[in-house]
Amino acid sequence: MISVEYPKGEDPPEFLTLSDRLLPEFFESDTLYCVEPSIDAVTAGLLWISADPLATEDINIIYQGDHAYLDDDADQ
Numbered sequence: 370m371i372s373v374e375y376p377k378g379e380d381p382p383e384f385l386t387l388s389d390r391l392l393p394e395f396f397e398s399d400t401l402y403c404v405e406p407s408i409d410a411v412t413a414g415l416l417w418i419s420a421d422p423l424a425t426e427d428i429n430i431i432y433q434g435d436h437a438y439l440d441d442d443a444d445q
Contacts, residue, residue: 373402375420377427390417 373385388395390403401419422428 371431371433373416373418374429374431375402375418375422375426377429385418385420388419390419395419 374382375385376383385400385402388401388403390396390401390405395401395403395417396419399420403417405415405417407414416430418428
């Protein structure tokens with residue numbers, strides 16, 4: 370994970386700060402996020418944010434990770 374922008378589209382952009390969600394102050398702030406990695410190749414990891422977003426708000430996540438390269442231009 371490189372960054373989490375919330376709410377998306379602010380000018381200037383507002384980015385959350387990486388933190389440990391188990392800290393008592395995590396949910397007392399609206400500016401923190403935590404990433405729990407997946408426990409195996411099947412289970413997805415989890416993104417926790419300390420804010421309580423509205424259904425109309427977007428979160429922009431920029432992620433960098435290893436992946437299999439495509440063999441052909443037609444591969445998906």
